[in-house]
Amino acid sequence: MLYTDGLVESRTRDLTLGVEWLLAGIPELLAAADLGAAWDKLIDELTHGRHDDDIALIHVRHRGEDGA
Structure with missing residues (x-):
């Protein structure tokens, strides 16, 4: 998973708390x-x-990660 700081940091929230x-x-x-819907919900919550x-x-998930 890679993300930019805009997801976890804002003018009203510290970076550490967002992470x-x-x-x-x-x-x-x-x-x-x-x-996809779960990510959208989490992004909205953050x-x-x-x-x-x-x-x-x-977010990248390896095909063999879940045993498939």
């Missing part, structure tokens, strides 16, 4: 049936639907 929130949300996200900076997120 902690992102990491806390990942286990639930990876268990979701619809990974940004509260608004952001001060550009946001980019890349």
Whole structure:
């Protein structure tokens, strides 16, 4: 997973706290049936639907990662 600081940092939230929130949300996200929708939900939770900076997120899952 790669992301820009716009996802985890804002004028009202410290970078460290944003990273902690992102990491806390990942286990639930990876268990979701619809990974795309789960990422959208987590991004919305982290940004509260608004952001001060550009946001980019890349998530790559290896085909053999889940035993498939």
